[in-house]
Amino acid sequence: MKPGREAFLDSPVFADHLVSATGGCSFLIKCMTVFDHCYTSVVNIAEVLSACDTSEQRETAKRAFYGTGLLGMPYRYSVKMSEVLKESIDCKEGNFRDAFVITMCSEAKLPLVTYDTGRYLSLSEKFSVKLISRQEVIRKYNSVIKNKPG
């Protein structure tokens, strides 16, 4: 992974794209403009698809993930996940899926783009995962658009 040019996107980024007004550029598209590669995990996709009522809706929702790399979890990540999970249980904060997301970002050395930095703050500090807020991406996007040739 190339530091600073790739990112892991949290589930609400995709959900927001699917419901946001069609006129402008969604936050997901802004992320794809700012970063060379965007990634997410099977858990995040499952969360978005679980919010759909019908199989037709699920097929439509899958389009939001086109162009985003899908990360799975190999066996070797289980050691890191056990540490994250232990921390999560000891601190009585976060949950299994947050531990999964932080493990993925930590092992893949990817920053986490999230609307809710507070949710991951404690685990991200302990496991050296950089959090990128919505405002930070929008600032970078505006700068990219300003400097885009043509």
Added chain:
Amino acid sequence: MPRKKPSESLQSAVSVKNEQIKYLQEKLKLDENIVGLLVHSQGIFTGTDLVKRVHAAMDAG
């Protein structure tokens, strides 16, 4: 400033989408149809129920 006529707004929105598709197609090195489906999936669901449900799934852990 006068409001844009609906047809002008629509044309402008289509032009923005086409520009996004072209830019992402070159950047992501993906088929134009795939990028088109991605870009046009924006706002395909109405209401905010989907977002609420995704948050509920996240909190269910």
